[in-house]
């Protein structure tokens with residue numbers, strides 16, 4: 001085995017790092033989930049994303065024929081790692097990592113020409129309309145109705161937990177086009193302009209007090225037939241064909257590593273009971289254990305990326321990476337709160353909040369990471385059934 | 394980056410699997426455990442024939458010149474098969490440090506004898522305190538006529554009863570700057586008293602009492618590097634090698650669980666269809682995925698000769714911590730049958746636990762990691 005990066009990969013990492021330290025304000029302390037909280041901040045995010053687009057980085061691993069750089073999964077992973085570590089904005093998961101690859105696989109030439117360039121340039125922000133009030137883990141049960149009506153479909157129903165819908169231009173949807181077919185067989189994958197009439201977007205403030213997700217209602221919304229991706233009623237395969245995009249999950253360990261460094265600095269300056277926190281053996285043990293777990297998570301992610309770079313589809317490994325990485329983030333958040341003690345209660349608005357209230361934000365957000373993007377239980381089901389071959393019945 | 398075994402490692406693995414499946418079924422493991430005296434040297438000639446005793450020793454001594462990563466591949470298989478006997482101690486605890494720290498020409502003949510299997514060696518560091526900290530070494534060394542004299546007590550010395558040599562740590566309290574020394578001691582030197590210890594794997598650990606044992610000056614292994622350097626490297630290699638064995642053992646446990654839960658039925662269906670059981674398996678598999686990659690990363694670091702202490706401690710910390718979780722989940726999945734002596738699971742359980750304790754557990758390595766982190 002060889003765990004080293006090539007000099008070229010190292011150079012690229014350094015270039016990304018340098019770019020981020022130059023372009024990101026030194027007091028940038030915001031987390032992904034609060035980027036879309038306020039208009040000025042979101043404008044900055046969009047401008048930043050466009051700068052990344054100019055570098056070609058938004059579409060780093062897209063094939064050249066679709067306007068990408070054609071970089072390897074490993075290079076993409078390095079890029080994702082650096083952005084996550086810097087907590088930089090501009091990681092356009094919905095557009096570049098989900099919809100883009102789907103269009104490359106299932107879109108017609110016309111659809112590719114129409115939809116891919118604005119994703120690559122950072123012009124258009126997409127959001128993901130899969131979940132509904134009554135469909136979460138059981139995604140194939142979605143009920144948003146799409147009725148065939150000549151040259152368009154008419155949509156009625158609602159999508160739930162739609163991240164960033166309130167700042168997005170368009171949404172990709174899983175909708176039911178054939179209510180009488182078995183649940184996996186009656187779905188279609190549709191693209192819809194959020195400015196269409198009949199759409200209303202209602203914020204759902206989350207536990208951390210941020211406006212990140214929304215409910216999107218559809219009331220007789222018209223979607224042109226040209227926005228159907230793949231065949232009608234075959235949306236399930238389209239929606240689940242996202243296997244080829246980078247899914248190493250490197251963000252989990254990168255974000256965690258950054259936080260652990262900040263907590264280390266805190267522990268080295270704060271005293272309790274006459275000694276530095278960092279001098280307590282129980283504190284040291286916790287740090288070492290978390291550091292170890294971050295290394296484990298990072299290496300699992302590198303392995304996923306490496307497997308992908310060989311053309312393999314590491315399903316089981318990706319589920320392990322997500323499961324382990326998100327549960328690790330919770331353990332770090334809990335430890336961080338423990339270390340901060342009473343001061344952990346102070347929000348980012350308080351001038352006395354340690355680390356600008358970051359640990360509290362991460363703690364509150366940590367309740368969502370094991371749910372979004374497939375819950376931990378669903379990941380375990382995948383590992384056990386698809387990975388280890390345990391029987392379903 | 395290349396995160397798979399090389400072709401020659403895959404061949405090594407396949408050959409090891411084949412050999413172990415036929416020569417070392419679990420019945421052999423049981424016989425060893427029940428009566429180590431009788432079975433002690435069983436299999437040894439085979440290992441020599443396969444070239445395993447010379448795997449990491451350069452060709453000039455008759456070995457195969459393999460890397461530490463190659464060794465890890467092999468140890469994963471011996472761990473999976475619970476190979477009893479002194480392969481681990483002889484190769485990892487003795488051959489590796491001897492090779493790395495002998496001065497030019499110092500131990501050429503011994504190295505050849507190790508390859509040919511004529512002699513065996515092991516490591517003697519721990520003492521009644523059971524500690525791996527250098528500062529807990531109390532065995533004393535003093536100059537004597539033509540060499541050194543050693544007095545003290547060593548504990549938990551693996552395979553002591555069948556080894557010809559010990560690589561032994563002792564302190565010279567008269568030397569200020571570098572009191573820790575490492576010495577080669579013959580097992581039949583006058584003044585040595587070796588007594589077997591009753592451990593829960595009956596794996597041939599022993600206590601050695603040294604009473605004014607004299608050795609020649611040429612038996613110091615600290616002519617090139619300091620005693621601390623020899624000891625810390627040896628322990629580091631041992632801890633990563635132990636991870637590899639544990640990995641194989643843990644993987645075997647998971648496979649036993651999967652096979653059993655697919656077949657055992659309750660409530661009219663295989664218990665492997667129950668989600669609680671599936672999630673136990675997913676947890677074990679995820680823990681193992683991480684264990685394998687951190688172990689191989691540490692081995693790669695060691696093989697390339699770059700600084701590796703931190704990575705090695707990360708590996709042993711993690712593998713130790715997952716081992717202790719994994720055995721409970723496995724036993725839970727088996728129900729009462731797994732709690733019997735007849736069932737094979739317990740053979741693996743006890744050895745995995747012993748591995749967790751050896752060469753520093755999670756607590757020990759976390760302490761080192763915290764030091765590395767500057768805490």
Ligand SMILES: Cc1cc2nc3c(=O)[nH]c(=O)nc-3n(C[C@H](O)[C@H](O)[C@H](O)COP(=O)(O)OP(=O)(O)OC[C@H]3O[C@@H](n4cnc5c(N)ncnc54)[C@H](O)[C@@H]3O)c2cc1C
Pocket residue numbers: 127128129130131132135136137138160161162163164212213368371372373374375376377378381668
């Ligand atoms: C912050 C955040 C952002 C999100 N953003 C989006 C978005 O942009 N677009 C979008 O479409 N969706 C989004 N989601 C929704 C997300 O995909 C769902 O929350 C997720 O799929 C789980 O569905 P649910 O919340 O309905 O929980 P449920 O499916 O009702 O699950 C509740 C509990 O039951 C367990 N459970 C369910 N089924 C099983 C099973 N088969 N075996 C074992 N346990 C099971 C779950 O694991 C969980 O513990 C977001 C969610 C969050 C929290």
